[in-house]
Amino acid sequence: MQRFCGDIAFPIDPLFRGEKVAIEQLAQLAGCDVGALVRVSIRHLGKGHFRLREEFASLQSFQRTRIRVCPECIRSEMPSVAEPWRVPRRLQWKFSSIRSCPEHGSMLECLPSERFNKDARDFAAQLQKHYGWIMDQPVVQAPSSPFEAYLANRILSGRGDRWIDRLELNVASRACEVLGLRIAKGPDAALAGHSEPDWMNYGALGYEILKDGPDSLSDCLSVMARVDGVDGRFFGRLFGPWMAWLRGRSLGDEFEPLRDVVRRHVFDNFSVRKGVLVLGVPSEGIASSNPQKSLSLKGFAKRNAEDLLYRGLATRDAGGGIVPLNFVTQKMLDAYEREKKFFRAGQSSHEKAKTSAYGADNVRVSGQSSLSVGDAARQLKVTVKTVGYLIQHGMLCGGDASELYRRGATVVTADSLAQFQKSFISLGELAEITQRPQGAFSMKLRNANVTLLAMPHDLSRIYWREDVNVDLTTEK
Numbered sequence: 497m498q499r500f501c502g503d504i505a506f507p508i509d510p511l512f513r514g515e516k517v518a519i520e521q522l523a524q525l526a527g528c529d530v531g532a533l534v535r536v537s538i539r540h541l542g543k544g545h546f547r548l549r550e551e552f553a554s555l556q557s558f559q560r561t562r563i564r565v566c567p568e569c570i571r572s573e574m575p576s577v578a579e580p581w582r583v584p585r586r587l588q589w590k591f592s593s594i595r596s597c598p599e600h601g602s603m604l605e606c607l608p609s610e611r612f613n614k615d616a617r618d619f620a621a622q623l624q625k626h627y628g629w630i631m632d633q634p635v636v637q638a639p640s641s642p643f644e645a646y647l648a649n650r651i652l653s654g655r656g657d658r659w660i661d662r663l664e665l666n667v668a669s670r671a672c673e674v675l676g677l678r679i680a681k682g683p684d685a686a687l688a689g690h691s692e693p694d695w696m697n698y699g700a701l702g703y704e705i706l707k708d709g710p711d712s713l714s715d716c717l718s719v720m721a722r723v724d725g726v727d728g729r730f731f732g733r734l735f736g737p738w739m740a741w742l743r744g745r746s747l748g749d750e751f752e753p754l755r756d757v758v759r760r761h762v763f764d765n766f767s768v769r770k771g772v773l774v775l776g777v778p779s780e781g782i783a784s785s786n787p788q789k790s791l792s793l794k795g796f797a798k799r800n801a802e803d804l805l806y807r808g809l810a811t812r813d814a815g816g817g818i819v820p821l822n823f824v825t826q827k828m829l830d831a832y833e834r835e836k837k838f839f840r841a842g843q844s845s846h847e848k849a850k851t852s853a854y855g856a857d858n859v860r861v862s863g864q865s866s867l868s869v870g871d872a873a874r875q876l877k878v879t880v881k882t883v884g885y886l887i888q889h890g891m892l893c894g895g896d897a898s899e900l901y902r903r904g905a906t907v908v909t910a911d912s913l914a915q916f917q918k919s920f921i922s923l924g925e926l927a928e929i930t931q932r933p934q935g936a937f938s939m940k941l942r943n944a945n946v947t948l949l950a951m952p953h954d955l956s957r958i959y960w961r962e963d964v965n966v967d968l969t970t971e972k
């Protein structure tokens with residue numbers, strides 16, 4: 497690559513750095529589509545961050561100065577020393593958290609270091625130079641890991657819609673490793689000084705927890721406090737390396753969604769004195785909202801107990817009675833009542849409009865008046881799962897327009913979406929308007945006692961538009 501660019505007098509350094517102008521110039525020179533070349537190129541975003549396909553990578557998560565290979569892959573594909581450029585590079589080898597080759601069950605190896613970084617970036621030239629070294633490398637066995645398989649699949653095939661998929665790649669991968677370190681080595685473990693095979697194990701341990709979302713993480717953190725011989729009174733002490741890592745100043749805004757879950761767990765489970773910072777957000781000294789054991793259903797909530805059960809907000813106790821779940825507060829039950837009355841009132845006045853605008857015929861004919869669940873989720877800036885919940889419980893109107901969409905796909909009528917947006921606003925939308933990280937902003941709303949729509953924990957947060965006053969969104 498260096499030689500080729502030298503021959504055509506194309507400066508290679510800006511290209512290696514991932515500068516947009518260089519990529520565009522190369523596309524022009526080669527007569528290929530700019531968009532396509534940009535998509536497969538490493539793009540520098542500034543501050544040590546890169547964009548790679550749809551993913552986001554940091555200098556820590558992404559190896560820029562050494563080439564790593566699976567010696568077995570190279571050996572089996574390299575035809576001869578004269579033609580090493582025939583071996584395709586595997587994109588996933590660049591990611592620090594991917595340490596093994598699933599095909600050969602062996603560890604990846606770093607090629608010997610170079611004096612100049614740019615020399616180490618020329619894959620074909622490096623293979624040629626280190627041909628003998630690669631041939632001589634012994635195979636170091638490494639068990640296959642679902643954690644690495646997840647990362648590789650995500651890099652190569654795109655993200656899914658789970659909570660862990662929505663974390664940026666550098667956040668998800670390192671979070672798995674550090675959580676696994678805390679699980680395996682306890683609260684006193686140091687963040688540094690572990691071997692590559694150790695980190696592989698830690699990553700797999702952490703992935704087991706984080707793949708199942710924020711509740712699973714919160715459960716895991718709760719379990720840590722209940723281990724014998726561990727001082728569970730102070731969260732910093734208890735979570736050890738996990739908390740030390742999350743506090744790191746070098747971690748960017750992309751870590752906020754993860755920090756937010758940990759923060760919420762801390763505020764809910766520890767008594768934190770007013771003003772004490774928990775991952776950058778001061779405690780309001782509000783008593784833990786967790787012990788709701790005495791909360792019972794009364795009045796409106798009691799009359800709608802069956803619906804609360806259906807909504808995932810209540811459960812049946814041993815005696816067959818319906819009781820609110822642990823996380824449900826009186827405030828949440830009030831929000832439920834407010835929401836139910838709001839939609840009930842809306843229904844009677846919109847009844848006429850509903851039959852014409854929401855009618856199945858209309859949906860089928862125009863196609864304009866409905867959106868896929870995914871599009872609705874994007875528009876509301878909430879998860880697909882949340883849209884499903886809103887449809888299921890009548891807050892959004894969904895119809896089945898099988899002629900327009902994949903058979904059986906649920907679509908959301910544009911009218912009901914517009915109606916919904918008139919009264920409600922999601923945390924994702926608020927974060928975009930205010931240009932602030934979701935995590936920090938949601939704590940601010942929580943501290944200002946702004947009511948959420950009553951929904952289970954694993955769904956996106958949605959607020960009443962009228963409650964979010966201008967002060968909250970404009971104040972720095």
Ligand SMILES: [Zn+2]
Nearest residue numbers: 566569597600
């Ligand atoms: Zn291999």
